[in-house]
Structure formats: structure tokens, C-alpha cells
Amino acid sequence: MWGDLMAREKYQTLTEQMFYVLISLMQERCGVDIMKKVDELTSGRVIIGPGTLYSLLDNFVKERIIIETKVENRKKNYVITHLGKEMLEKEYHRVTKLKNDYEMLVKGGEQL
Amino acid sequence: MKDKIKKAVRFRFDRYEDIEIKLEKLAEKGLFLEECGSYLWSFRKRTPKKVKYAITYFSEGSVFNPDITDNQQTYIDYANEAGWNFVTQLNQMQIFSSEIDNPIPFETDEKEKLANIKRCMNKSFIPWSIATTLLFVLNLILQLNIFQLNPIDFFSDSIRLLSISMLAAAIIYQVYSLMTYFIWLKRSDKSIALGGDCVKKSNVMNKIVDIIFMSFVFGSLGFLLFHLASKTSWFGLFLFIAQMPILTILFWSSIKYLKKKKASAIKNKAISITVLSFGTFAYLAILLTVMIRFGFSMDNHMNYRTVDWQFTETESYTYRLYSDEIPLTSEDLYGPIDYNYYSYEKEIDNTLFLLKSAYSQDSPPAKDAPPRIEYEILKPQFDFVYQLVKEHLLEIPEWRDNVTFETMDQNIFDTVEAYHRYYENTPTGEYILFFDEKIIILNMEEALTQKQISIIREKLQI
Numbered sequence: 231m232w233g234d235l236m237a238r239e240k241y242q243t244l245t246e247q248m249f250y251v252l253i254s255l256m257q258e259r260c261g262v263d264i265m266k267k268v269d270e271l272t273s274g275r276v277i278i279g280p281g282t283l284y285s286l287l288d289n290f291v292k293e294r295i296i297i298e299t300k301v302e303n304r305k306k307n308y309v310i311t312h313l314g315k316e317m318l319e320k321e322y323h324r325v326t327k328l329k330n331d332y333e334m335l336v337k338g339g340e341q342l
Numbered sequence: 343m344k345d346k347i348k349k350a351v352r353f354r355f356d357r358y359e360d361i362e363i364k365l366e367k368l369a370e371k372g373l374f375l376e377e378c379g380s381y382l383w384s385f386r387k388r389t390p391k392k393v394k395y396a397i398t399y400f401s402e403g404s405v406f407n408p409d410i411t412d413n414q415q416t417y418i419d420y421a422n423e424a425g426w427n428f429v430t431q432l433n434q435m436q437i438f439s440s441e442i443d444n445p446i447p448f449e450t451d452e453k454e455k456l457a458n459i460k461r462c463m464n465k466s467f468i469p470w471s472i473a474t475t476l477l478f479v480l481n482l483i484l485q486l487n488i489f490q491l492n493p494i495d496f497f498s499d500s501i502r503l504l505s506i507s508m509l510a511a512a513i514i515y516q517v518y519s520l521m522t523y524f525i526w527l528k529r530s531d532k533s534i535a536l537g538g539d540c541v542k543k544s545n546v547m548n549k550i551v552d553i554i555f556m557s558f559v560f561g562s563l564g565f566l567l568f569h570l571a572s573k574t575s576w577f578g579l580f581l582f583i584a585q586m587p588i589l590t591i592l593f594w595s596s597i598k599y600l601k602k603k604k605a606s607a608i609k610n611k612a613i614s615i616t617v618l619s620f621g622t623f624a625y626l627a628i629l630l631t632v633m634i635r636f637g638f639s640m641d642n643h644m645n646y647r648t649v650d651w652q653f654t655e656t657e658s659y660t661y662r663l664y665s666d667e668i669p670l671t672s673e674d675l676y677g678p679i680d681y682n683y684y685s686y687e688k689e690i691d692n693t694l695f696l697l698k699s700a701y702s703q704d705s706p707p708a709k710d711a712p713p714r715i716e717y718e719i720l721k722p723q724f725d726f727v728y729q730l731v732k733e734h735l736l737e738i739p740e741w742r743d744n745v746t747f748e749t750m751d752q753n754i755f756d757t758v759e760a761y762h763r764y765y766e767n768t769p770t771g772e773y774i775l776f777f778d779e780k781i782i783i784l785n786m787e788e789a790l791t792q793k794q795i796s797i798i799r800e801k802l803q804i
Contacts, residue, residue, distance in 0.1 A: 247451055261416060262423045279450035280420035281398045285458050286451070304415055 241295070244321045247278050251286055252318050255310040258299050261287060264308075290314070344387075347373070351383040352556070354519065358397035358435075358459075359542060365437070369393040375439075378432045379594070396426060396438045396448040399462035403434040406610040408601050421448070434462045452534045459540075460527065467523070475516040482509045493730045494720065498691040498698035501569060508562050515555045522548065581629050589625060593618045649683060651706040661685070661706045668701040670801040672713050675786070675794050681705065681712045696731070697721040716785040719802070731781060735774050736761065747774070754795060755782075755804055762789075775804075 241248065247268075254267040261283055268278055278286075287308060290296040295314040299307045310318070334340050349368075353361050365375055372390040375383060402411050410418070417436070418428045425445040426438040438448065449455035485506050489496040496502060530540040567583065596617040600610040646664045653659065666688035673679055683705050691698045702716040722728040738745050748769075750760035755775045763772035771786030782802065784790075790798070798804070 245451060245453075261420050265420065265423055277446050277450055279447045280417070280424045280426060281396075281449040281458065282451040282454050283420050284417050285454040289454075289457075301412075304412055305419070306416060 241293070241317055243324065244317065246276050247282060248286060249318070249321055250276050251278065251283070251290070252295070252310055252314050255296050255308055255314070258307050258309040260302070260305040260307045262305070346376070347385050347387065348382045349373075349385060350381055351378070352552075357548075358399075361397050361437075362395045365395040365439075366393065369395075369439075375429055375437065377430050378435075378437065380432075380590070391441070394440045394442075394445060395429075396440070398436045398438065398448055399434045399459055400431075400436045401434060401458075401462050401465055403431055403436060404607050404611075405433055405597060406601075406607040406614070408604045408606065408610070424448070434466055452530075452539045456527070456530050456534060456540055463523065468520070471516055471520050475513055475520075478509050478513045478516065482506065482513065485509065493727075493734050494696070494698065494718075497696040497722075497727055497731070498693055498720075500691070500693045501566065503693055503695070504562055504566060504569075508559065511555060511558050511562075515551075518551060577632075581632065585625055585629070589618060589621055592621045646685075649706065653707075659706075664688075666701075668703065670701070670715070670717065670798060672703050672715050674797050674801055675715065676713055679712050684712070695723055695727050697723070713787050715787075717802075718783045720781040720783070721779060722781070728781070732776060735781070735783065755799065777804075 244252070250268040250271060251264055253271065254264045259267060264287075265278055265280075265283060268276055287296070287306075291298055291308070293313075294311055295317060296308045296310050299309050301307070351361075351364070353364075368375070368385065370390050370392065372387055373385040374388055374393065375395075376386050377384040400414060400417055402413055407414075414436075421428060421438050425442045426440045426448060429437040429439050431437065449458075485502060488502065526541055533539060533541050567579070593614055596614040597610060600613060605613070645666065646662045648660050648662055651659050651661050661683075663683060663685040664687045666686050668686050668688050671686070672684070685702075685704050687702045687704070689698075689700045691700075697720070699719045700716075701718070702714070704714045704716070705711045720731060722731055736747055738747070744766045746764045746767075747761040748764055750757075750762050750773070752758065752760060754760065755773075757775045757777055759776040761774045763770045763774075769789040771784070771788045771790065773782075773784040773790070775782040775784070782804070784798065786794075
């Protein structure tokens with residue numbers, strides 16, 4: 231679909247914050263829980279400001295990377311979509327490629 | 343002791359850092375923001391302490407919203423979780439504060455932050471700036487139209503010149519604001535692309551421009567009020583000054599009342615703008631009615647008496663008869679005249695461009711009315727003004743093909759150039775006399791005699 235293509239184009243690489251938001255949405259969560267989960271997953275290394283979190287979730291919903299599942303006590307819950315998972319997978323491959331290249335070219339001492 | 347105070351805060355929606363710094367400084371002085379309005383912001387006095395403020399923009403925010411929207415509440419919940427407390431809002435601008443030493447920054451992704459600012463500014467700041475600029479430009483064009491119609495009135499009217507310069511300043515400032523915003527946007531985009539943050543906005547140049555603009559606006563307003571105070575009554579001046587606060591109160595009261603009644607944002611916006619429009623027209627109508635009824639016009643004459651002039655058995659009109667000192671009178675030209683209803687009027691308008699002294703001796707309309715005279719002495723301060731005035735005076739509209747200007751002998755009035763107006767080949771009482779540094783326009787009932795010319799030369803010191 232055109233929207234999915236646009237999303238892929240727009241998010242060719244994910245920032246750490248995007249990456250961890252999507253990871254935390256492998257399970258249905260609300261925004262506040264996402265903040266807590268990201269903090270827990272990264273031991274406080276990656277922080278997401280409230281303004282940034284709101285914008286990210288809003289954009290992800292618009293791009294169909296995540297979907298809104300339910301609203302409980304005015305709290306919106308989200309979960310990752312197939313497109314979101316694909317993007318995570320793509321990011322995983324990109325970062326793995328970086329890791330492998332580093333190991334081979336820097337640590338392995340292969341001739342450049 | 344009064345612990346709540348209101349302060350006039352000048353701010354620009356797109357300069358969030360300036361506002362944050364200002365609020366933090368005020369908190370250190372013991373003033374904590376409670377509510378913000380278009381001009382006046384409310385603060386509560388408490389023990390001074392360090393408080394961090396964050397200004398953010400929320401695209402759904404609007405003064406017309408009856409309450410905090412669900413999405414906005416979600417936004418506030420996220421902020422609370424990060425240690426930020428919601429303080430107040432003004433349209434899309436949301437203000438949060440935190441007393442924690444190192445709160446989680448409100449925005450941690452500069453790209454998202456810039457995209458959000460851009461989205462909000464596209465919705466409010468930019469359309470509003472463009473609309474007001476266009477309104478100012480339209481107003482300026484209308485004002486400049488007067489210049490085409492009559493450059494003499496244009497150059498001699500200090501209030502018009504002042505309002506034009508204020509409009510021009512407002513246009514320049516609006517364009518400057520938009521330009522600085524777009525430049526900031528471009529620079530921030532570039533900076534983020536290179537891994538940096540949004541560019542800091544507050545700089546010396548902005549502050550200098552703001553100070554110059556505000557000094558000009560307040561200086562001009564001060565001059566305008568001083569001018570009005572000398573030309574109209576204090577009550578008239580009060581009505582003029584009260585216009586803005588009254589209309590602002592009306593507009594905000596309508597918004598607040600409809601919010602209380604939980605009217606939707608669209609309904610509130612439509613009704614409040616309608617109320618403001620009707621209020622503006624009603625206020626102007628009241629102002630004009632009161633001015634006409636009580637007579638405190640922009641007329642600076644003090645020395646006059648009124649006469650009730652009977653036209654027919656049922657119709658009459660009240661005339662003002664002035665008794666100003668004028669250098670040349672009908673009596674000078676025509677000899678003693680036994681008439682009690684003459685009005686001797688003088689009006690001096692002086693601006694940077696032109697000094698216009700207009701004199702007239704007139705009477706209420708009657709079959710046996712005595713001769714009336716009218717003359718103007720113009721002293722242009724610049725050559726281009728002299729040329730424009732000359733061009734205007736000698737201009738004959740195409741449809742007036744029965745009017746001509748005949749050149750006069752320069753020695754008659756000792757002029758550089760002189761013209762006598764003819765109507766259907768008959769000389770009239772209208773003369774335009776050009777001297778080196780002044781222009782005199784004479785408008786008599788009949789063509790002048792040699793003797794009258796000598797009297798005019800003597801009286802007007804030609």
C-alpha cells in the first residue's frame with residue numbers, strides 16, 4: 231500500500247527511542263507504561279521525553295506502524311502492527327550488519 | 343497582602359526559549375505563573391525557588407476548547423510521569439513546570455520536536471501572521487489611495503502619516519517575524535541533519551529589533567493620544583482609548599461564557615468572533631453617535647457660537663460660526679459689510695512634509711448671503727512634495743472639459759508661476775500662485791480687480 235511505502239521510506243532507520251518504543255509495543259501497552267518499559271529495558275540509558283513520546287505514538291498510528299487497541303480510563307493502549315514488526319526486523323538487520331562489519335573490519339583486523 | 347498579580351508579558355509564539363527563561367527568572371523572584379492571556383499573565387507570589395519551565399506546542403490546543411481534550415489529557419499524563427506539571431495553556435502553547443532537579447527533558451528527539459513545532463506553527467502562527475500582514479497591507483493601500491486622490495490632504499495630515507508609518511512598521515515587523523521563523527526552521531533542519539539540536543533562537547539581533555519596533559509603536563501611540571487630547575474632549579479621548587480593552591473584554595467574556603456552557607470549540611469560535619465583529623460595529627456606532635450628539639469632534643476650534651438657521655418653516659439647521667483671526671477678510675476686499683452671521687475659520691496643519699494654512703470666511707446659505715472667500719497657503723518642506731502638490735493643483739479631470747487654467751503674468755503677484763482658472767472661457771475667482779517656497783490658492787466668488795490684488799498682496803505679505 232502507498233501508506234506503507236511512505237512509512238518505510240520515512241523511517242528507513244529508526245532512532246533508539248523509536249526502536250525501543252516499538253519493542254515495548256510487542257505487547258499491548260499505554261504511553262505511560264511504554265516510558266516505564268523503555269527505562270527498564272535500557273536501564274535508564276534511553277529516555278523518552280513526554281513530548282517526544284506523544285509525537286512518536288501519534289506519527290506511528292498515522293503511518294500504521296502501531297494501532298490503538300483500546301481506551302481505558304482515558305488511557306490509550308497501543309500494539310505494534312505487521313508493518314511495525316517489519317520495520318523492527320529491518321532495523322535489526324541494519325544494526326547487525328553494522329556489528330558484523332565492525333567485528334570483521336576493526337576487531338578481526340581484515341585489510342581495508 | 344495581594345498574592346496574585348497580573349503582568350503584561352510580550353511574547354512570540356515561536357520563541358519558546360525566551361518565555362522559558364523569563365518564567366524561570368520570575369520564579370526565582372517569587373512569581374509563579376498561573377494563567378496566561380493574550381497580553382496579561384497571572385502570577386502568584388510565593389517563596390522564590392528554582393523551577394524549570396517547558397514550553398511545548400500541542401496542535402489540538404485552542405482557547406475555544408471547552409475543556410482539556412482527551413488527547414491533551416494523555417499528553418499531560420505523559421508529562422506528569424516524566425516529572426512535569428501542567429501549568430496553563432494559550433492556544434497551542436502548553437506550559438509545564440518541574441521542581442525536580444533534573445527532570446526528563448520534555449523533548450528528547452530534536453527531529454520530532456522540530457516537526458511538532460512546524461506542524462503547530464503551520465496551523466496558527468503562520469496563517470495568523472499572513473492574515474494580519476495582508477490586512478495591514480490592504481489598510482496601507484487604502485490609506486495610500488488618499489495620496490492619489492489628494493496629496494495635499496495626505497501630506498498635511500499628521501495622523502494619517504503616523505498611521506501609515508505605523509502600518510508600514512507593523513508590516514515590516516510581521517515579515518521580519520515570518521522570515522526569522524523560516525530561517526530558524528531551515529537552520530534547525532540543517533543542524534539536526536548533522537546530528538545537532540534545534541538552533542537557539544534568542545539572539546541580540548531579535549532583541550534589538552523588538553526594542554526598536556516597540557519603542558516606535560509606543561512612541562507613535564503616545565503622539566497619537568497627545569494629538570487626540572489636544573483636538574477632542576477628554577470623554578472623547580476616553581472612548582477612543584477604552585475601545586481596545588472593552589472589545590478585548592467582550593471577546594474573552596464570550597469565550598469564557600461559552601466554555602462554561604460547554605459549547606464546542608467550533609461553536610465557541612464562530613459565536614465569539616461574531617460577537618466581536620458586532621461589538622466593534624456597535625462601539626463605532628456609539629462613538630460616532632456620541633460625537634455627533636455632544637459635538638466633540640476632531641475640531642480644535644474653541645471660539646465659536648451656534649445659530650439655528652431656518653431653511654423653511656419646518657426645517658432648520660444649527661450652524662457653528664467661528665471667529666478665528668484670519669489675515670485676509672471679505673471686508674478687506676469688498677469694504678465694510680453689515681452682516682452678523684459670518685464665520686471666520688482658520689485651520690493649520692503642520693507635518694514634516696507640508697505646512698497647510700487654510701482660511702475661509704463663509705456664511706450659512708441664503709439668497710442674499712454676502713461674499714465668501716477661501717484661501718490656502720501651502721509650504722512644502724521638500725521639492726518632491728512641491729512638485730506633487732503642483733501637479734495635483736493643475737490637474738483637470740477629463741470630464742471637466744469646460745475648465746481651463748490660463749497662465750497669468752508673473753508680475754501681478756510676483757510669482758514664479760501663476761494660473762487663473764476659467765470656466766467656459768469666463769474667468770473665475772480661483773487662482774493658483776506658485777512662489778519659490780510656497781503656493782497660494784485663492785478661491786473667491788469673482789475674478790479679482792487690480793485693487794483687490796494689491797490688498798491681497800499686502801495682507802498675505804506677497
